[in-house]
Amino acid sequence: MSMGCCSLWTIFTWIFWSFLIFLLILVIYDQLWCLSFGMTIPGPRQIPIFGNLIEVIRSGAYESELQNTKKYGRVYSVRAGGIYAINVSDLDLLKKIFVKNFNNFSDRHGIEGSEPWPMNKSVLVLKGSDWTRVRKIMTPTFSSGKLKLMIPEINRCGVVLAKIFQKNAQSKSSVDLKQLCGGFTMDVIASTAFGIQTNSIENPDDPFVSLAQKVFCSDAFAKSGVVLSVLFPRLAPLMTKLGLGYWPNDSVQFFVSRTKEIIEDRKKGINSGRVDFIQLLLDAEEEMQEENKESGSHSSSKRLDMGEILGQAFLFFIAGYDTTATLLTFFLYVMAVHPEIQEKLTEELDSVLGKEEPNYDNIHELKYLEQVISETLRMYPPLLRMSRIPSETVIIDGYKFPKGVGVLYSIYQIHHDPEYYHDPEEFMPDRFTPEARANAHPLSFLSFGYGPRNCIGMRLALVEAKIAIVHILRSVKIVPCLETEIPLKVNLNGSIIRPFKPIKVGVELRQ
Ligand code: HEM
Numbered sequence: 001m002s003m004g005c006c007s008l009w010t011i012f013t014w015i016f017w018s019f020l021i022f023l024l025i026l027v028i029y030d031q032l033w034c035l036s037f038g039m040t041i042p043g044p045r046q047i048p049i050f051g052n053l054i055e056v057i058r059s060g061a062y063e064s065e066l067q068n069t070k071k072y073g074r075v076y077s078v079r080a081g082g083i084y085a086i087n088v089s090d091l092d093l094l095k096k097i098f099v100k101n102f103n104n105f106s107d108r109h110g111i112e113g114s115e116p117w118p119m120n121k122s123v124l125v126l127k128g129s130d131w132t133r134v135r136k137i138m139t140p141t142f143s144s145g146k147l148k149l150m151i152p153e154i155n156r157c158g159v160v161l162a163k164i165f166q167k168n169a170q171s172k173s174s175v176d177l178k179q180l181c182g183g184f185t186m187d188v189i190a191s192t193a194f195g196i197q198t199n200s201i202e203n204p205d206d207p208f209v210s211l212a213q214k215v216f217c218s219d220a221f222a223k224s225g226v227v228l229s230v231l232f233p234r235l236a237p238l239m240t241k242l243g244l245g246y247w248p249n250d251s252v253q254f255f256v257s258r259t260k261e262i263i264e265d266r267k268k269g270i271n272s273g274r275v276d277f278i279q280l281l282l283d284a285e286e287e288m289q290e291e292n293k294e295s296g297s298h299s300s301s302k303r304l305d306m307g308e309i310l311g312q313a314f315l316f317f318i319a320g321y322d323t324t325a326t327l328l329t330f331f332l333y334v335m336a337v338h339p340e341i342q343e344k345l346t347e348e349l350d351s352v353l354g355k356e357e358p359n360y361d362n363i364h365e366l367k368y369l370e371q372v373i374s375e376t377l378r379m380y381p382p383l384l385r386m387s388r389i390p391s392e393t394v395i396i397d398g399y400k401f402p403k404g405v406g407v408l409y410s411i412y413q414i415h416h417d418p419e420y421y422h423d424p425e426e427f428m429p430d431r432f433t434p435e436a437r438a439n440a441h442p443l444s445f446l447s448f449g450y451g452p453r454n455c456i457g458m459r460l461a462l463v464e465a466k467i468a469i470v471h472i473l474r475s476v477k478i479v480p481c482l483e484t485e486i487p488l489k490v491n492l493n494g495s496i497i498r499p500f501k502p503i504k505v506g507v508e509l510r511q
Pocket residue numbers: 123124125135315316317319320321323324327381382383386387446447448449450451452453454455456457458460461
């Protein structure tokens with residue numbers, strides 16, 4: 001009996017010491033890893049393995065950005081587990097990073113291997129020459145000529161959306177803005193990217209909608225695999241393979257197989273006359289082949305391979321759904337709480353458009369609408385923070401940016417900085433008159449990023465949002481209701497802005 005007790009104790013002691021030695025090796029490795037970057041920019045004190053992660057979780061990402069900027073200035077170093085970064089909110093320095101030093105900062109900072117195939121082939125994630133090639137092929141698909149061809153589909157979805165608002169006005173029920181606006185952007189992206197007609201606005205159980213929402217509803221940090229990947233980035237490829245990464249496997253699989261079916265159909269000539277992104281990417285592939293034939297070049301490196309086409313299609317869908325729906329949701333919330341702005345807007349719609357259907361040209365004449373949208377994007381930027389990473393160590397304005405250390409910029413923090421916008425918590429569309437913008441720093445508005453790696457879908461998003469707004473505001477008046485939260489509380493901790501509670505408003509029929 002006592003012999004058994006003794007050996008159990010020995011095993012326990014062995015496990016205890018082995019664990020302690022393992023921890024010690026991990027801490028030494030971690031500290032050597034940190035030292036290897038030769039970081040010279042000061043920042044909050046870091047603890048081994050976690051860096052500043054615990055502080056960020058405790059106070060929230062935005063609060064800790066504010067505190068750190070106050071203490072260390074507009075350039076400071078910070079670390080979340082195995083992600084080492086320099087946070088920059090100095091606009092002149094950011095401009096040098098985005099534009100003058102673009103060749104060294106063309107890539108985004110991310111955890112290597114955390115994106116499953118084919119998302120790792122999307123232009124959002126690609127690096128170096130692969131990014132340059134794919135972005136070059138994709139750029140013409142967002143030209144004004146191509147966008148004009150998509151207007152009838154966007155109008156069709158806008159009319160359906162406005163009808164639902166009218167129905168809610170008739171039944172005097174409140175509107176869950178994100179649900180309806182998300183249905184609209186989903187229908188637009190399903191049609192303009194995939195050539196599929198969905199009715200997500202009226203049918204939230206459509207697999208396109210439910211699987212897309214799953215991508216955005218998954219709380220990344222609730223997933224053990226994501227936490228492990230942040231703490232130990234080398235584990236990320238394994239976590240992704242095990243399905244424990246950020247992207248839900250079933251959503252990715254659904255979109256891959258659906259897109260493959262569509263591509264097969266198009267190659268057989270079914271529906272190939274459509275103007276959607278898939279067709280434009282397939283055409284781009286053929287044009288490139290033709291070009292190579294004419295020039296006698298056999299290079300296939302210029303074209304998109306199947307993985308890349310699937311990657312862009314999946315990204316269009318992710319990028320096109322949530323961001324624009326978020327913009328519309330906050331815009332309509334602003335309408336409810338600022339009736340004077342809504343009044344001025346409807347006057348502009350009446351005087352500029354009358355009863356005309358919105359199109360690519362006439363929506364550009366709605367100058368006040370443009371200002372209100374920009375102020376909504378300033379106040380509530382859909383993407384809160386973004387990044388770059390230098391391919392080589394470089395010194396700019398006396399700051400050393402080591403290779404492998406990311407550069408973080410907080411869009412929300414810059415948009416709410418009293419040095420760049422007076423009374424930043426006040427909603428003032430006049431900040432975006434052409435005269436006011438001429439006097440402002442060009443980088444004080446970063447909702448779509450800046451420089452050659454900015455948002456490729458900006459024009460599509462703005463056209464889509466404007467058309468939806470015209471249809472809605474012509475049909476109904478947005479008013480506050482008992483469920484409208486004033487002031488609105490938003491979660492600023494992730495990379496996407498989120499209201500804590502669904503945003504709800506009332507609607508009344510227009511005369
Ligand atoms: C209101 C709506 C939108 C907002 C606020 C938004 C915002 C952004 C931001 C901040 C970036 C990063 C820019 C940077 O790093 O400097 C980005 C990149 C990107 N966005 Fe958007 N976006 C929106 C809509 C769209 C739409 C509708 C699409 C396409 C269907 C799209 C496609 C992309 C792509 C492909 C990139 C990566 C570009 C690259 O790395 O070359 N976005 N977006």
